[in-house]
Amino acid sequence: MSGSIKKIIKKIPFVGSYVKKVQAEKKEEEQKQKLEKKRLELQKEQERIKVWLKSEKQNAPDKNSRKISVIVHHHTGEEQLQKLKENFKEAAAGLEFEVFTADIESKQNASFAEFCNEAARKATGEYLFFLDESVQLASECLNAMLLAAEQNEKAGAVGARILYPESEKAISKFAAVKSCGIAFHKKNRNKTWYWQPYDLLAGEETLEVDLQPSVQKAVRVDVMLVLRERFLEVRGFDPAYQSIHVKKDEFSETDLCLKLSKAGYQNLLAPAALAFQSAEEKSKPDQAEKDRRLYNLYVYQGKWQSCLTRMFSEEEDKPIVPDSKKIDICAPMPDDENKKFWGDYHYALAMKKELEKHGYQVDVRPYQRWYESTDSAVTIALRGNRPYYPKEEIVQKNIMWNISHPADIPQGEYERFDLVYFASEKLCRKWENELKTKCDVLLQCADPDVMKSTAGEKKYDLLFIGNSRRVYRQIVQDALTLDYPLTIYGRHWEAFEEAQKCVREPYMPNDQVGQAYRDAKIVLNDHWDDMKETGIVSNRLFDALAAEAFIISDEMPEIAEIFEGTVVTYKDCKDLKEKVDYYMEHPKEAEKLAERGHQLVLEKHTFAKRMDKLVQDLSGL
Template identity: 30%
Template sequence: MRGERRHQVRLDDATEVLVASGLVDTDYVAAQLGTTFATVQEAARAAVAAGDVSPHPLFEAQWIGRRRSWQRLGQHPVLWYVSERRRRNRISPHPLVDPRIIFAAYPEARHHPYGALSYWLSVSGGGTPLPTRILPRKVSWATYRAAAIAAAADWRAEVVLERPELVGPTPALPDRLTTSPAVTVVMSAQDAGPLVHQTVASLQAQTLTDWHLVAVDRGSLDDTAAVLQGVAAFDDRVTVVREGRCGHAQALNVALEHSTAEHVAFLPLGREWLPEMLEELLAHAHHSGSSAVLAGVGAVGRSRLELVGGRPVDLATALLRRAAIKDVGGFDETLGASVERDLLLRLTRDQEPLPVDVPVLRRPDPVPHGFGDDWRSAVLERQLVDWDAAAARKTSEDLVSHVLPVGPEPRRTVEWLSSVPRDGSELILVGVRLRRAHHVLAASVAAVIAGARFVSVPATVSMSAALNAGIAQAAGSTVLLVRPEAMPPRQPIAERLAEVVRQPDVATAQPLVVDLDGVVLSAGARFSRGNPHPELFLAGLPTSDAVRIGQSTVAAPAAPLVALRTDTAVALRGVSPRFHSVLAETDLGLRAERAGLGRSVVVPDTVITSRTPYAGDEELIGAMGSLRASVESLPDGVPGAHDDRAPDLLLRAGLEVTDQRNRRVSADPEDRTAPSVLVPELVVRPVDGIRESPPRLRWAVDIAAPAAQRGDRWGDTYFARSLADALERRGQHVAIDRRDARERDSRDFDDVLLVLRGLDRVTPRPGLVNVEWIISHPDMIAPEEVAGFDLVYAASTTWSARMTREWGSPIQPLLQCTDTRWFHPDRAEPDTGPALLFVGNSRGVYRYAVRSALAIGADLTLHGNDWTEFVERDQIASGGVANEEVGVLYASAGIVLNDHHLDMRRDSFASNRLFDAAACGARILSDRIDGLEETFSGLVLPFDNEHELARLVQPPYDAFPDNETRRRIATRIIAEHSFDKRAETLIDDAVRLLLARR
């Protein structure tokens, strides 16, 4: 009683705080629970008691983060959120709520007792735009609220599913069964009280009445346990076992300890069986003697091959022999979400499960919109789409349709929704039996974004079936099939891929696929003679090799994003249901070529990043088993093996094929009897470019910038790109490796490792010419680091000479430089732009030049990121300027400001900004370093304090040379300090070292 009283107090406290915060929307809670409330207090209490229910359309606990602090503390998520006074101002409680926008408009919101969202709701009306930047246009609060309530109601209607009746002979039950009860039904329950009655009612309606339900309550914070006890009071076939907060696997094992029947079934809360379910499964089990009888919708794994291949497991449609479960040790409590799959794989190691066709799940009412009257056939994977109707649909040539089955992570869905191009594209999200939070977020956000649609498939079908459902809804003449692991591209690629597949001889096109480190995962599939398993072309190589090869034909696509004409996809009847996910697109490309619809092409100037490897070993083995059957049915054998262009393509990247081998991929490398496949691999080596004239080397340029968008705005990235372009113009093969990619194995194919020394220390690569160019942060350099490189340069003449004397290792001076494509005097007319200009990021400090300029009240134009901590927003002209356009600002400015890190200033490391601005003929004011006059001939003047700065920034700038003189100096800077000039030096020195080694 004492525990129940404490729970009641917690419930009352949470309800009170929830109402006071204003984060309760009665209609929204009612839509989720399928009821109505007379007061906001009733709605708040129901939301707290129900567990996984959101109290407000703009609050979603699942969005806040992976670390569920409120669960550890035993709090309701809203109560935790409003009590986190310091952290909550940095937490976004919903994808469409950005606290920074609220604080910018209402600074007083920082001090609201319940946080930014509560304050915003208190001062906003229905017409107020949502405080978000991710939507392509402004959306009012009332518009989104209506969409969220509708999405919640739809989710409620689709909580329970129907399994269509399948035709198949079912044996009769024996007259006498071995045990009574005949079946123990196991249920693991936590915080799902509203689902109890409906779920148990479907069990009580079974034609087989000799069952025993063991329901384990996992420490529910709502009334789940009480509702179960109420059911048990009126039905002695129900036993309730109360446990603390524990894992799903532990709860199932506890339930199994209370079972006495020969067979065990599993009924999760929220599922409803059709009346014949248990009787027919039990008849099959007794007739066959099988330890595992598996039914379910077509996408559910019902054979060991399908299970190993990655098809989902659904124990709600299974009947298992209790003794067999005991023999394999029950559920593995050390695992997470894969416990059911793991048990079935162990249970069927020596005996194939019995796949059966029986009616399983109840039909939802009403039928979900979009599937017509033929609902029973629509849920089945192979009958999910009316392909004849899809073929008759009219599509638009001006539109590209993205079809994306929604994955398990809401943030990934929102990323795609916020990245939909404004014109010419649509995004079709296909949800397959989603959790409440994900379903409502996806459906509601899609509803308020033009060009986005949400299609719900309320059945457990595979990703292939979900893709097919989306293809049938596509309005564009080109369709992009996207798997959830594909991240939205950093640059638009849809129109480029659409342009390729519009070519008459092209059926499918894929972008270059890279991993999170920026290394190639796949440039398509290639096949070797006699092996039906594909190799991922160019896997492990830098992206520069793929770009150098260019657009090319491959045997088939192998990517989490593939483009094809919509009519091609319809003609092929979509993606084959034999494939759960990976290699489905490969099979699609093979079938397209076999049907004479065109070839497959990889387009390396379009790039996507995959969050995961292409496939896990078990998933790949299962998928290759399905693909093998498809390949071996081809009249000409293995596709592309007779005309394998891979060796010729690799030569374009400076690599030659020397041999071919097979790599064994095994589900269990320790067990030689475990399922495995042999995957072909080309053995390559770099072409000996040193003997060419002029010499052609492979360079790996290593920089400290992180991968993907995080590192795009780093100065190191711009510097490396300009240097790589200069080296490429001189016939070199160059890959830029950001810090995440520096361990790639394919570095062994390179000739030179060039480290642009920034924040990270890099270990030299044995066998390569190792070169370090110290362009910043000299304080971080140690003598032993320098001694490990074959060549060392530094962007300071004085520091190079001093360290050479002190450390005994030669360090050559090599100053920074400028990209003359973007920086030269003709970019703009002098004195037509900002009077005083600074272009650069804050780097987390209030930089000397900016602080000094604002202190004297100068008219400063500031471009860059991360300045809001130090200056007012209205003092920031922009968050940054494209590197190609910075030269226009420099050439037109009255004065350009510059400063250095303290160690760079002390050791006279002239910054890259000085060379860029000087190449434009700009007047430059900088903190003092040695060598300014010698290098820049009066274009750069130092200032030591604010008084000097105030004097020098005043027109007519008499301290600087006139326009004509500045132009002449800029011409000399371009001739002596360009990236092309530095590339000549680097190539000459590297070639000299390589020749000396030989």
């Protein structure tokens, strides 16, 4: 039939609907035939598996002597859970087992890792069998997994060949592979890259495969068997990964498998173990979910990036011997020309200079290089806006210096370090009795060589050097109400018209900052709310006093304690006006305070002093 005749027929209502009906019936018949073909192929594969298992079990230990502890992360409903229990009972015919379940509404089980680890501790079975409630096991699945575990004395986690089940919603996927183990490829995210886990052979439709167990980097926890003693030996799932109640997160299964590999065990895929699981329903994540996923990525990337990189290179079998005279400083600035805008970068360079005087080789690492392989015996993480997680591939001494963003840091993050320095007495006192790790106070400081200056004519009345972070900072708002001109050096003030008019340049080179401070009649300083709450004073105070500048800052009790009255503070606009007016009229008094503050910083608050303490503390770790 020609195309023109078809078009004519479609325009005739009765004939057009008849054609559509015939086409629909034909398509339905084709789907039925395809479905029946897949059913027959699957039945044939299961028969092949039974024959293979029978021959393999002749030399295998009796599985009936093993007790299994089934751990189900239950997160939808009682009806589905009962179906799963019945399915497992059928698959475990003659085998002794116990079942641990958790309800997603349970407040006692805060996370997937905590629930699973607690269940493992209470379990009495020799094996742990982790099972997602959405999984249906084929009749010989458990037999095949036990056989794989029993035949390999180094077995770590054993996984199943997971296929898509028969479903009206996804007929085309029926019997196709969902996962045959986990592999890795490079993936870019958040301006860096990581080794992303992905499902091997996903979407493949070939059922007839080699049934011998194969060694894999990782397997899915949805159907996973592991000896209880080996699970506990590697300390189970890592609770650092955040999850929505007991629902599994993106990286816990991979993390566990990598820990088992690192401990000398082999993770196995048992192709003879068939299980069925539907595709997960996906929804658009809200901001909280996006933040959770990004946090988990940081944990995973930190722990395993360098280890996986070595695993996929020729370096894997070469042991890393930590060099006791090498230190890595990991700071949150980017690895490009924008790092000059980051105070953390200049802070790290000042640390490097002083540590090198102690004979150390120091590598300052922007966040993109944090997880490159290293032979440094010590890593110092400057905790700013991005968390660092100690590497799994090398035994290092790990130190965190918490100099900002304290509100973002959970207890578990602190406890991954051997030593945590707090840039606040108040913050240290808050945590010292709660943390398992050692903690101490190490205030921020200044480098007098970088902040060196000479006295001369004052070029600025009021000076503020800082970025807005796209927030209309209170010190700037208050300064704009005064009768003296304000000069700003910093970025991202465009949204605030009056402030933007005061911006001289978006950036001042760090080696010029000290002289600029000294050239100001009054240097202005402020603190973010979380710094005020936790008692972390701004590093600008140390720098400006090192340059022998006079400073007026917003009020914090710690300022008076640390700087012994050499920094003037104000409460509100009226108080600021009175103090600015006074010191503008009494410049000699301002100079005396600046000189006293300068001497105080040289005596107590330099990078040399701080690194002396750090090096001394290293010997005790």
